[in-house]
Amino acid sequence: MKKKVAVIVGVLLLVVALFLVLKPSSFEKKADKTMQKLTSYKLEGNMEISSGEEFKNYAITSSWMKEGEDEYFKVSMIDKSLNQEQIILKNKEGVFVVTPSLNQVFKFQGEWPMNSPKPYLLQTMMEVLKNDHQTKKEKDGILISAEAKYPSAAQLVRQEIKFNKDTKPLYLIAYDANNAPALTMEFTAVSYNEGFEAGYFDTPKSSIETPTSSYTGLIELPLYPMTVFDSKLVASTVSSVNGQPQHILEFSGDRDFTVVQTERAPSQELTVTEVNGDLIEGLGLVGYYDGNRLTITNSQVEYSVYSNDLTPQEMMQVVESMQVSVMK
Known part of the structure; x- marks a missing residue:
């Protein structure tokens, strides 16, 4: 009888202990x-x-x-x-x-x-x-x-x-x-719970006021990624599309990928582009993924990473690891 009581008490203590552990603070x-x-x-x-x-x-x-x-x-x-x-x-x-x-x-x-x-x-x-x-x-x-x-x-x-x-x-x-x-x-x-002024979450409909920036030059391209997933740079070329230079870096290894870098100038009028791809976020960067391509615009440079071997998150890591820019 004493043994049964001891077992029951032990079970009750265990239940109470579990309740205290699992109970929200x-x-x-x-x-x-x-x-x-x-x-x-x-x-x-x-x-x-x-x-x-x-x-x-x-x-x-x-x-x-x-x-x-x-x-x-x-x-x-x-x-x-x-x-x-x-x-x-x-x-x-x-x-x-x-x-x-x-x-x-x-x-x-x-x-x-x-x-x-x-x-x-x-x-x-x-x-x-x-x-x-x-x-x-x-x-x-x-x-x-x-x-x-x-x-x-x-x-x-x-x-x-x-x-x-x-x-x-x-x-x-x-x-x-x-x-x-x-x-x-x-x-x-x-x-x-302090609310917001009317229009705070509205999409811009006209030209956007830009913050005052001390950054007036362009980045010296190409930049080179530090994260390459054990691949090696096998080619670095420059092509021209509509008079705009494109810097192309090709990497080959266990996982192949290509990085294309293009300078982008501000538009005089607001441009709205509808994208079919998925929005991908990194640490401080935002881009979109469409099939085998991730495109990110940062510091007036458009980066496109093409790969059938890298995930969208790995492509983001490639762009995040670009070497510190050199200003003109």
């Missing part, structure tokens, strides 16, 4: 309530990306609003070294990538931004709380540690997210396999 409950009541947010901050000895810095503004069943997103990324902006919009008309420096808009169809995690979106950070993670209470907030899952940045394996006690994010740091911080997103201003 008070912070998780509070975060869930925050998301349920949320109708809009605006996050502003700075994102630093390190790749080897190279650092890239971006000013980020992420905005979201919900009206009924409709969700609106707007993400502004400004390259601090060039003071050039790229904007991604989602509204009732579709998904748009806006490049003010070129007076250019690309229109997409798709599920952006919820098709993959983004370190600058509140939804991504809150989703981490629903999966395996560790929670640590600190004086000024809550520190969350979890696995990093960013399809466009496979080198990121672990992340830490810190929230204040009002469930507002303070920073996100993602680490590589060597436990070195490879991405830091520090939030400088966060607002919930």
